[in-house]
Amino acid sequence: MSTIADVARLASVAKATASRALSGKGYVSEETRERVVSAARTIGYVVSPNAASLVTGRTKSVGVIIPYISRWFFAEVLESIEQALLEQGYDMTLYNLPSASPERDRVFEYFLARKRFDGVISVGVELSDDEVDHLHRLRRPLVGIGGAIRGVHTIAIDDVATARLATEHLLSLGHRDILHIGGNQDEQMDFAVHSKRLSGFLAAMHAADLPTNDAFYACELTVPGGYEMGRSVLGDPRRRPTAIFAASDEIAIGLIVAARELGILVPSELSVIGIDGHPYAEMFRLTTLEQHPRRQGRLAVMSLLANLDIPTPEDASESTVLATNLVMRSSTSAPRAPLHHA
Template sequence: MASIHDVAQRSGVSTATVSRALRGLPNVSPVTRQRVQEAADALGYIPSPSASGLSSGRTGAVAVVVPSLTRWFFTEVVEGVDAALRVEGYDTFLVDLAVRPGERERLFSHTLLRKRADAVIALGIRFTGAERSELRSLPVPVAIVGAPLAGLRGIGVDDAAVSRSAIQHLVDLGHHRIAHVGGHDRFGLDRSVADLRERAWRAELRDRGLPLLDHWFASGGFLLPQSKAAALTMLQRPDRPTGVFAGSDEMAFGVLLAAAELGIRVPEDLSVVGIDDHSWSAAFHLTTVRQDPHEQGAAAAAMVLAQLAGTPPPIAPIAAPHELIVRGTTAAAARSRRLPADRDA
């Protein structure tokens, strides 16, 4: 098996230059980089990650910290991160925070994030104060996907704007009785996401002079079964809503299943809109506000790669794009389903 010394001898440079050239590090001319790569290809040389780390001071790996490995959004982000990093020769390893509190604290303070990773990307996590301080103190680039953290680079949708887009769609269709299925989950998601979407719903209805009843809010916990159970209770009331804004597509799926179980027609009797454009949303014909977690992951990877290359982007959150996708779960409100007060509004 060829060694780095063989590649150095064949290309006529030092082993340090071979390492820098094959790792894509600066201060290597394009001509030398090509000569080294051709020598490595001819000899069938594959750099050792540990050896590269010794010569460059880097591990060639980026840690991706997630609150759960079972959620669609996180999976899409991780795939976007990994695809972008692999193009640049970096590996990805996952740090799952769905652990007991004591173990979670150990993960953040452990050398795992300080010595094994060249950079850290954290996804939509409800960080404690100590964890936020730990992230800011890391001696490696850090990027956040989801709700922003002061002093750190990141990307995520504007949750208030996304919510307004969904509610505006229902209002444009003549819906005046609009409920919200939202609420926090138990997987450590940043609570500000759910809070911002709920606050936007309440503010939009108040600003438009539309009825806002406490029982038109239900906690779905970002989970389909819990959302279905909450919607079953809400939709059996005599003053049930004609439109439902769900804080995620998975919660919208639960609403749709509850409506079907109760014999409520969608969209004739009930319109439902979600957020995400989940991979199942087209199959459910769900109207939703699309975001692209795969692209958000790639953008976060680009942030840390730029810092590793010595060209750090500004420390400011980037608003990811969103787009209303109209499918078959929304339609004009039936006039017979409006309350007398709604007709006067």
């Protein structure tokens, strides 16, 4: 196995010079650095992470906690975080965090405490005060994605404002008979995403002085969830709306599939809008509010690494609210004018 001494010998420099050149700590000339790097590459020498940690005080490793891995939004954020960390020379350890349970406690009390991370990124997890305090005691810088966390820099969209904008788009087209199909209010995601998107819908409807009784139906935030609810709601022409605001693109896609099976034309007989910017939105010509999960993941990494150099006070909370953008496609249009019989 090659050692730093072998690298130094091949590059004709002292061991201390070779170490400085490979660690980036301390001055060496560019010509010397290139010679040392070339020598290390020639003999296959790789800097030991443990040795580098002793020199820099950094482990070049970040812990990531996340509630879901298979769901689209979380998978997109996670992939973006990993790419951004690799670009900066960092490794990542992932913890699929369950809801309140002994298993969750062990992640904080054992794994995050035992492993030496430079920092932690929390994706879509509403941390308790005790969990935040525990990470602060461990001197672990923390960045969150999805909603406000006390004393932590967080990155999120404004779910209420985004849902209101989606509903207002339908209203601007002339729709008055609008439904919202979203997540179950008794089975909230962290940061109350379901209720925030319902609140935005209700605010837009109330501002337009429109009734909201029986204007909300709950389902899973999945394509099958939207499809099943679509078959149920759209199958009865007596209660069929002219437009639906879906809390996610996956629900919206399921609704469009159900409408097609029922012979309902989208958008001339039914307009559908979602939230997310799912890659399938283009295929289904879905009008949506894009929330750019990959941007959120990359910003979280940049924020965390900046915090390593200039730590923020533990009692300082900062929220970065990212704008969503309306992408208009052919799933929304003005409602069809009613037929007039002579």
